[in-house]
Amino acid sequence: xKKIILSIAILALVLNLSAQKYHTKTGVIKFLSKTxxxxxxxxxxxxVSELNSVTGDLQFLLLMKGFDFPNQLMEDHFNETYAESxxxxxxxxxxKLIDVKKVxxxxxGTYTADVTGKLTIKNITKDVVSTVTFVVKGGKxxxxxxxxxxxxxxNIVIPAIAEAKIAESIxxxxxxxxxxx
Amino acid sequence: MKIxxxxxxxxxxxxxxxxxxxxxxxxxxxxxxxxxSVVISANSLFKLxxxxxxxxxxxxxxxxxxxRGEIALIEKNENRYSIFINSNDxxxxxxxxxxTIQNHLLQKLKEKDIVNxxxxxxxKLIDVELNxxxLxxxx
Numbered sequence: 001x002k003k004i005i006l007s008i009a010i011l012a013l014v015l016n017l018s019a020q021k022y023h024t025k026t027g028v029i030k031f032l033s034k035t036x037x038x039x040x041x042x043x044x045x046x047x048v049s050e051l052n053s054v055t056g057d058l059q060f061l062l063l064m065k066g067f068d069f070p071n072q073l074m075e076d077h078f079n080e081t082y083a084e085s086x087x088x089x090x091x092x093x094x095x096k097l098i099d100v101k102k103v104x105x106x107x108x109g110t111y112t113a114d115v116t117g118k119l120t121i122k123n124i125t126k127d128v129v130s131t132v133t134f135v136v137k138g139g140k141x142x143x144x145x146x147x148x149x150x151x152x153x154x155n156i157v158i159p160a161i162a163e164a165k166i167a168e169s170i171x172x173x174x175x176x177x178x179x180x181x
Numbered sequence: 182m183k184i185x186x187x188x189x190x191x192x193x194x195x196x197x198x199x200x201x202x203x204x205x206x207x208x209x210x211x212x213x214x215x216x217x218s219v220v221i222s223a224n225s226l227f228k229l230x231x232x233x234x235x236x237x238x239x240x241x242x243x244x245x246x247x248x249r250g251e252i253a254l255i256e257k258n259e260n261r262y263s264i265f266i267n268s269n270d271x272x273x274x275x276x277x278x279x280x281t282i283q284n285h286l287l288q289k290l291k292e293k294d295i296v297n298x299x300x301x302x303x304x305k306l307i308d309v310e311l312n313x314x315x316l317x318x319x320x
Contacts, residue, residue, distance in 0.1 A: 026258050048306045065303035072210050089304045
């Protein structure tokens with residue numbers, strides 16, 4: 001009898017833990033480099049991300065070659081010269097919501113929570129901090145956040161000839177439409 | 182006469198400039214026009230990436246993949262379709278992000294349909310990812 005109760009308790013715990021996970025395979029990350037001479041935008045629509053609504057663990061993973069640029073020349077320069085996407089195919093973020101309890105994932109509404117974590121690009125990992133806005137509606141959770149990234153921090157070197165056209169710091173917008181796993 | 186010569190030179194320069202601009206700014210990355218492609222099944226491609234990711238990256242990254250397979254799932258985000266080709270592996274499939282130029286064809290597709298798709302391999306996350314994909318008709 002004890003074994004049955006224990007098994008049921010373990011099963012309930014496993015089911016409960018899995019119910020706390022939100023997931024997407026189609027997260028969006030956009031970036032914008034803004035200078036007086038030129039604005040450069042790109043979008044990656046296949047970002048994989050997982051969020052644990054109890055522990056606050058938040059992570060995402062993306063392929064650098066998944067960034068879509070308005071023209072092919074920009075895309076080639078990004079992949080070959082700046083991101084070196086063949087050598088460093090993935091970028092990732094692993095972090096935690098500091099105050100996850102501020103977000104009621106069971107109740108429709110808009111919430112904000114701070115996140116801290118480690119962003120890895122070109123095998124270089126840096127600590128980042130941001131604020132995430134969560135919109136909970138009908139069981140679905142949309143998370144948005146913004147980061148400013150200094151290219152120098154990730155060993156992205158801009159040749160002198162292109163310096164005026166590429167910003168030293170680029171704005172990154174993160175949009176994740178999560179569903180329960 | 183001199184004016185005609187100048188106008189002629191300007192017209193030629195304009196035409197060349199226009200062509201160069203078209204080539205640079207236009208999205209011309211159409212996998213169906215690539216000279217070479219790799220014909221491989223979703224099962225083999227997924228298995229290689231899942232078990233030997235580094236080697237698979239060396240072999241297939243940036244290559245045009247020519248694939249025939251069964252649609253496991255169709256997703257539409259805003260205006261863009263993603264078609265997941267069944268790899269018969271519970272760990273993942275081959276995800277093809279489709280070019281919006283074919284939306285009129287893609288909207289007719291359904292799960293379990295057999296399709297031919299060409300796209301650029303960009304690596305693996307959970308699924309193996311192909312982008313700039315085009316449906317190949319009548320194959």
